[in-house]
Every structure is written in structure tokens, then in C-alpha cells.
Amino acid sequence: xxxxxxxxxxxxxxxxxxxxxxxxxxxxxxxxxxxxxxxxxxxxxxxxxxxxxxxxxxxxxxxxxxxxxxxxxxxxxxxxxxxxxxxxxxxxxxxxxxxxxxxxxxxxxxxxxxxxxxxxxxxxxxxxxxxxxxxxxxxxxxxxxxxxxxxxxxxxxxxxxxxxxxxxxxxxxxxxxxxxxxxxxx
Numbered sequence: 645x646x647x648x649x650x651x652x653x654x655x656x657x658x659x660x661x662x663x664x665x666x667x668x669x670x671x672x673x674x675x676x677x678x679x680x681x682x683x684x685x686x687x688x689x690x691x692x693x694x695x696x697x698x699x700x701x702x703x704x705x706x707x708x709x710x711x712x713x714x715x716x717x718x719x720x721x722x723x724x725x726x727x728x729x730x731x732x733x734x735x736x737x738x739x740x741x742x743x744x745x746x747x748x749x750x751x752x753x754x755x756x757x758x759x760x761x762x763x764x765x766x767x768x769x770x771x772x773x774x775x776x777x778x779x780x781x782x783x784x785x786x787x788x789x790x791x792x793x794x795x796x797x798x799x800x801x802x803x804x805x806x807x808x809x810x811x812x813x814x815x816x817x818x819x820x821x822x823x824x825x826x827x828x829x830x
Contacts, residue, residue: 668814699728712743738799
């Protein structure tokens with residue numbers, strides 16, 4: 645089977661690519677998890693994050709944004725001392741902030757799903773790349789979403805991070821043309 649080249653170096657990347665990446669996601673809990681994992685990944689490799697997915701879930705209460713929004717300084721210290729996660733103080737505090745902002749968007753739009761998918765009229769964007777080097781790191785749309793999220797108070801969600809999130813939850817389909825996953829979700 646032919647797949648995107650980035651997903652052939654490590655088993656975790658292969659499984660993620662084959663079972664999750666580019667598949668449209670509409671569950672708010674999962675959208676929050678992926679948004680936070682992408683924020684944690686900023687400046688690091690995605691493989692580093694994939695290796696820590698389970699410990700992130702344990703440390704962050706299975707990414708329950710209701711609980712995360714209420715984390716106090718004691719919980720922040722606990723997280724900063726957990727070797728199984730990314731212990732960057734600003735990223736830890738950003739997760740708390742972003743949980744609060746996430747719920748504000750839910751209150752305004754009825755769901756984060758309605759908010760984020762509204763940018764693409766609720767239909768995944770299908771790109772047609774022949775090879776990995778053609779896939780952009782960001783787009784005008786990721787710029788727009790990043791700016792809107794920042795205006796709403798979100799942290800660690802620059803355009804490149806937002807574009808990676810868009811790819812991860814299927815808002816944009818960037819599987820290369822000869823990848824077996826390319827048309828599985830159409």
C-alpha cells in the first residue's frame with residue numbers, strides 16, 4: 645500500500661496516518677484534544693507527541709476541557725513535574741487558558757465543531773498534491789483561523805499549528821494523490 649511519505653518512518657506515525665489523520669472529526673472532546681496536542685507540538689516533532697499521547701491523556705484528565713479550565717497552581721506544578729508530558733510552563737498554562745476559551749466558543753456557537761467547520765462551510769477541503777514537498781505549512785485560511793483564535797484569547801495556536809490541526813481533524817485533506825487514504829473519506 646502506498647501512503648504519504650511522512651508516515652513511513654515510525655509505526656506510531658503509520659498508525660496515526662492510516663487511522664486518524666485527515667479523517668473529518670466533529671466531536672468537541674476530540675477536537676479539543678487534537679487542538680491541544682498540536683499546541684504542545686509547537687517547536688517539536690509530531691513523533692515526540694505521538695509517543696506521549698497516553699501520558700498526556702492521563703495527566704490532562706483525558707483532555708476533559710471542563711476539568712482543565714479549573715486547574716489551579718497545584719495542578720500546574722504537578723504537570724510541570726510530570727516527565728511523561730511536555731513540561732513547558734507556557735504550554736501548560738496555555739492548555740488551561742485554551743480550555744476556558746474553548747468553552748466560550750461553545751457557548752457562542754453551540755459547539756466548537758460548528759465554529760471551526762464553519763470556516764470551510766462544513767466540507768473538508770480536498771487538496772491535490774503529488775508529493776510531500778508541495779504540502780504547505782500554512783495557508784491564508786489557517787492564518788485567518790489563527791488570527792480569530794488569538795483574538796478570542798487562545799495561546800500557542802499560530803498559523804502553522806492551526807494548519808496542522810486542520811490536517812489532523814480532516815478540515816483539510818492533504819494526503820498525496822497516490823496515498824491509499826486520499827479518497828477514503830469523500
